Amino acid sequence: MDSMESGYADFLKAYPGYDKTRLLDEWRKTEYGRLDLKQQIYLDYTGGGLYGASQLSQHLEMLNNSVLGNPHSGNLTSQAMTDLVEETRRYILSYFNANPDEYIAIFTANASGALKLAGESYPFNAGSLFALTYDNHNSVNGIREFASSKGAKVQYIPLTSPDLRLDQNTVDEVLDTADGSQQNLFAFPAQSNFSGVQHSLEWIARAQDKGWDVLLDAAAFVPTNHLNLKIVKPDFVCISFYKMFGYPTGIGTLLIRRSVFHKLDRPWFAGGTVNFASVQGKGHYLAENEAAFEDGTINYLNIPAIKMGLLHLEKAGMDIIGKRVHCLADWVLQNLYAMQHDNGKPMVRLYGPVDSHQRGGTITFNLYSPDGYLLDYRRIEELANEKHISLRTGCFCNPGAGEIAEGLTPEDMEAAIKTGKDMSLPRFVQMIQHRGNKSAGAIRISFGLASNFTDAYHFLEFVSTFRDKNNLNIGRATLDIASCRVIRDGS
Numbered sequence: 001m002d003s004m005e006s007g008y009a010d011f012l013k014a015y016p017g018y019d020k021t022r023l024l025d026e027w028r029k030t031e032y033g034r035l036d037l038k039q040q041i042y043l044d045y046t047g048g049g050l051y052g053a054s055q056l057s058q059h060l061e062m063l064n065n066s067v068l069g070n071p072h073s074g075n076l077t078s079q080a081m082t083d084l085v086e087e088t089r090r091y092i093l094s095y096f097n098a099n100p101d102e103y104i105a106i107f108t109a110n111a112s113g114a115l116k117l118a119g120e121s122y123p124f125n126a127g128s129l130f131a132l133t134y135d136n137h138n139s140v141n142g143i144r145e146f147a148s149s150k151g152a153k154v155q156y157i158p159l160t161s162p163d164l165r166l167d168q169n170t171v172d173e174v175l176d177t178a179d180g181s182q183q184n185l186f187a188f189p190a191q192s193n194f195s196g197v198q199h200s201l202e203w204i205a206r207a208q209d210k211g212w213d214v215l216l217d218a219a220a221f222v223p224t225n226h227l228n229l230k231i232v233k234p235d236f237v238c239i240s241f242y243k244m245f246g247y248p249t250g251i252g253t254l255l256i257r258r259s260v261f262h263k264l265d266r267p268w269f270a271g272g273t274v275n276f277a278s279v280q281g282k283g284h285y286l287a288e289n290e291a292a293f294e295d296g297t298i299n300y301l302n303i304p305a306i307k308m309g310l311l312h313l314e315k316a317g318m319d320i321i322g323k324r325v326h327c328l329a330d331w332v333l334q335n336l337y338a339m340q341h342d343n344g345k346p347m348v349r350l351y352g353p354v355d356s357h358q359r360g361g362t363i364t365f366n367l368y369s370p371d372g373y374l375l376d377y378r379r380i381e382e383l384a385n386e387k388h389i390s391l392r393t394g395c396f397c398n399p400g401a402g403e404i405a406e407g408l409t410p411e412d413m414e415a416a417i418k419t420g421k422d423m424s425l426p427r428f429v430q431m432i433q434h435r436g437n438k439s440a441g442a443i444r445i446s447f448g449l450a451s452n453f454t455d456a457y458h459f460l461e462f463v464s465t466f467r468d469k470n471n472l473n474i475g476r477a478t479l480d481i482a483s484c485r486v487i488r489d490g491s
Contacts, residue, residue: 045448
């Protein structure tokens with residue numbers, strides 16, 4: 001590779017818009033200085049965002065100067081906490097331009113909790129259709145169990161290969177099959193956590209016009225893009241705040257349109273979700289609005305930090321964040337696509353589009369030897385760790401996109417499923433690799449607010465070290481893949 005200095009000069013010529021994001025270089029020093037202090041190259045923003053130093057200091061100051069109690073009461077400390085919770089709830093709606101007369105915000109443990117809440121409460125029945133794309137996180141895939149248990153039909157919408165996008169005609173064909181008199185739910189991600197592909201938000205209104213309710217998984221989209229619920233109006237939106245700004249963890253939200261809220265029916269009740277419950281009378285009355293869906297005691301001391309995190313993003317500017325991520329991702333994509341071994345064979349197989357048009361800052365790929373044999377992504381992760389590069393490997397809890405990207409067939413997957421409970425993840429990886437040099441996983445990097453050119457340059461420098469390498473000379477993976485399953489594949 002060229003030196004970093006000459007590389008940066010060429011980069012600025014190709015991406016002049018990057019120069020308008022210099023504010024984030026100052027933030028790198030002040031808010032995220034620990035990255036360079038610890039010599040860390042963080043490329044896992046789709047897995048989790050990074051918090052700024054000021055977010056922590058602001059939250060600590062608030063806690064140090066307040067006396068706050070459990071909000072489920074009328075005493076002074078409880079009311080003080082209630083006011084902060086409701087202030088944050090209002091700010092979340094404002095941030096996404098969601099009219100409070102049209103949407104409510106329910107606090108959950110994470111995006112998966114939000115999706116479970118929507119799935120278990122949705123009024124599926126024997127005449128319903130649950131349509132979802134192949135490209136979905138497992139927490140969306142899991143809703144099919146709720147749908148099936150109530151007799152609903154589940155229909156997957158395939159992806160096109162190799163760009164991993166959705167064909168509009170195919171989407172329309174599925175949407176047109178539903179009985180409009182029934183309760184039908186269509187689910188898709190605004191941005192794929194596997195490939196970074198951004199799916200058209202126009203499908204929201206398109207599906208609604210055909211009588212569908214729409215669930216939008218926005219978890220991978222909103223860290224670097226603004227979701228404007230004044231323009232697009234999905235019926236359900238799931239969001240994970242730590243993916244947006246790193247701190248706090250353990251809080252997500254489910255935004256629900258009031259026009260569909262009345263349809264939802266919770267299968268159980270808990271502390272805080274009822275206005276009245278009786279043991280002897282064997283009955284209960286659910287609370288109104290969001291209170292009916294917030295089980296037990298919410299994570300109340302951390303909830304005010306959500307508003308601080310959103311203000312942090314607004315101060316940086318989502319347009320600036322998006323521009324920086326776009327420039328870095330596109331530059332890396334082009335360089336990866338061009339990498340070759342000395343024999344002219346490609347080093348890298350990219351999954352999804354090879355440019356940044358309608359895709360985010362997530363890039364997923366695998367490396368291959370000069371003879372075209374897959375390099376062990378688990379070993380590459382180990383070698384990245386030695387260079388202080390944080391990336392992610394696995395299937396990223398998105399099996400549908402992964403199966404299409406890797407060219408895995410129904411026969412491949414059935415062979416694994418039929419093995420039964422004896423099938424471990426290491427055995428699965430080995431079995432798939434033996435079925436025509438296929439892969440059971442991939443390598444994923446992702447850019448975010450604190451990313452800079454140096455991160456991208458050193459990453460490409462690292463990838464270039466695999467030129468003319470094979471599995472024998474890069475060494476065997478020693479990482480215990482079974483014990484790290486959740487960490488490696490979660491998102």
